[in-house]
Amino acid sequence: MSSSEKPNRKVTSFDVARRAGVSRAAVSRAFTPNASVSPETREKVVKAAKELGYRVNYLARGLINQRSDFVGIVAAGMDNPFRAMQIEQITKNLVRRNFRPILLPADHGESADHVMDQLLHYNVSGVLVTSDAPPTALCAEFAAAGVPIVLINKADSIPAVDRVVSDNDTAGRLAATTLIEGGAQHLAVMSAAAISYTARRRQQAFLACCHSLEADVRVIPVKINDYANGFAAAAALDGVDGVFCVNDYMACGLIDGLRQRGIAIPDGVRIIGHDDVPQASWTGYDLTTLRQPCDLQAEQAIDLLLSRMDDPETAERVELTPISLVRRSTA
Incomplete structure (x- = not known):
């Protein structure tokens, strides 16, 4: 110097x-x-x-240019292994495209107003919102303010807001037919449908398929689709020999809960999850599941976001993320 x-x-x-x-x-x-x-x-x-x-100083550059390289990511349920996979794919994809991700968590049951408001202070170029994160009204406000926004696995149709949605209908049907073809006669779906769009759609599709096949089926409601609720629900499975858990996180809890009660898997109960998180392939679980490819979903969401940045007047669009069955030993 x-x-x-x-x-x-x-x-x-x-x-x-x-x-x-x-x-x-x-x-x-x-x-x-x-x-x-x-x-x-x-x-x-x-x-x-x-x-x-x-x-x-990218923040200063954004203030000068009126559009920064920052993209906000708002996510809830960070304890879920799938959310970690999803965020990893989104952030890596953004960095490859020369954007800088800002991750802001929005906890279950808490107001997300302060989280979304913080993004405006960073002059973000766009926002990606994962399932069960901020409510529809906040997302609509961002779109009205001219901030491009894409929702991932959220239900609501909002003008000028694009969505990427997993093929939950196919997931529910595949789970039902796989359990029935495997010999299950008394089925159940485990889901906190009231708080999650994806859980609700998967549950509805599963029940509809079971009813169409005249299979015996019931719902086992839980408060949250997580490990602890899956573990606790093992005590509510009397008479059930086939269960669809709407995510792997809960399915792993259910497996551990059943084993503690001395119930064999799959001989006593067949189990199917959803997401194909890394833990699903562990020897201790070896969970049959439905893979939701979060790498592809991240690509879809960011493509929509960039397209929305270039043409804000485009009519809102919906991209469907395909799912596939991953056969392991639990079903």
Whole structure:
């Protein structure tokens, strides 16, 4: 560092330009995705920036440009392994496309107003909202304010708001037919349908298929679709020999609860989950499940978001994410 550069002050783009022997505009272009700059100039700028410890202030750039590189992600149920998979795919995909994700959790049963309001302060380019996160009214407000927004596995149709939805109807039917073909005669679906759109649709499709096949079926309601409620529900399965849990998280709890009660799987009870989280393939569970490909779903959601950024007047759209059966030992 030269004597003219003070070691205690913050390094600026002007310092980088001086060190690299280029203009400040060239420094800006070097750190702007898809900007026109020669490879030689970019290399000199990056080398100078590393030597000086310079980092681009993306937040300040967003304030200047009126549109930042930030994309907000609002998610609830972070304890669910599927949510971790989903967020990983979304964030990796955004980074590949030169966006910077901001993750804000919205807990079950709490107001999401403050979470969504924070995103406006970051001047985000768009927002991705996962299932069971902020209510419809808040999403509609964002769309009305001109902030592109895509909902993942949420029910409501909102003007100018796109959605990506897993094929829950096929999931429910596949779960029913797989259990029945495997020999189950007294079926049940375990679901907190009141609080989750995906749980509700999967439950409805499962029940409809069972009724069409004249199969004996009932609903085992739970408060939340999580491990603890699955574990506790093992005590409510008297007379049931086939269960569809609307997610793997709850199915793993049910398996552990049944084993504690001395009930064999699948000889005593056949079980099917949904999502194909990593734990589903563990030897201790080896869970038959329905795979919801969150990598594909992330691609679909971000494609819709970018399209909405480019053309805000497009009519709202719905993309369906296909599911597939993953056969293991529980059904």
